[in-house]
Amino acid sequence: MSASAAQLRHYYRDLFAAYGPQQWWPAQTPFRVAIGAILTQNTAWTAVERSIANLRSATALTLSGLLRQPEETLRELIRPSGHIRRKAATLLAFAHWLKREHRGSLKYLAKLPTEEARHQLLAIHGIGPETADCILLYALNHPAPVVDEYLRRVVTRHHLASEGSSYTDLRQLVSEAFEKSSEQTQQLNEFHALIVQVGKLHCRSKTNCPGCPLEKYLPVSNTN
Numbered sequence: 001m002s003a004s005a006a007q008l009r010h011y012y013r014d015l016f017a018a019y020g021p022q023q024w025w026p027a028q029t030p031f032r033v034a035i036g037a038i039l040t041q042n043t044a045w046t047a048v049e050r051s052i053a054n055l056r057s058a059t060a061l062t063l064s065g066l067l068r069q070p071e072e073t074l075r076e077l078i079r080p081s082g083h084i085r086r087k088a089a090t091l092l093a094f095a096h097w098l099k100r101e102h103r104g105s106l107k108y109l110a111k112l113p114t115e116e117a118r119h120q121l122l123a124i125h126g127i128g129p130e131t132a133d134c135i136l137l138y139a140l141n142h143p144a145p146v147v148d149e150y151l152r153r154v155v156t157r158h159h160l161a162s163e164g165s166s167y168t169d170l171r172q173l174v175s176e177a178f179e180k181s182s183e184q185t186q187q188l189n190e191f192h193a194l195i196v197q198v199g200k201l202h203c204r205s206k207t208n209c210p211g212c213p214l215e216k217y218l219p220v221s222n223t224n
């Protein structure tokens with residue numbers, strides 16, 4: 001394991017000790033988790049929750065319920081999440097694809113090898129790497145590392161990766177940190193949620209390092 005990946009394991013341990021289990025998306029159907037993963041692109045989760053409440057009121061949180069919605073109506077239901085044209089189109093593309101290719105159930109997709117399932121998700125218009133990995137990890141329970149802006153900030157500010165690192169580079173770094181674990185999927189699930197937590201509380205666009213659980217790892221050049 002590289003030194004950077006080993007360091008990430010320490011971050012996981014210390015964040016878990018500081019914040020405890022994050023329990024992301026418990027008691028949700030895989031389909032609802034996938035809907036949330038699409039809606040949360042470039043949007044705060046509180047806004048997604050308002051959209052999901054609207055979808056629930058319209059009984060549109062199932063595949064058949066979603067497909068019954070005219071696209072115009074769907075845009076209004078998800079308005080709190082923003083980017084309504086793109087996200088409504090993606091939700092419908094995803095739902096039609098699921099019905100056509102997997103008999104309307106994510107359980108068939110979940111049976112595929114992770115990279116094959118990921119390849120299929122990435123082929124759906126509007127689904128990028130972060131959304132695909134969120135669906136794989138949180139809806140399908142596959143060991144897929146999720147890379148987001150919070151992770152990018154933490155690893156670049158701590159010099160574990162360069163500023164110009166690609167999504168694939170960072171995904172590989174996280175994958176390496178957890179690949180030997182017997183609880184790989186559960187730990188990847190917690191790790192992403194913990195990184196989001198430290199990102200919200202401390203590692204914003206402007207850092208708030210005092211009191212951050214990762215402060216002791218900060219490179220000397222960043223502490224001045």
Ligand code: SF4
Binds near residue numbers: 198203204207208214
């Ligand atoms: S110590 Fe500072 S730079 Fe490091 S994760 Fe915390 S807020 Fe970000």
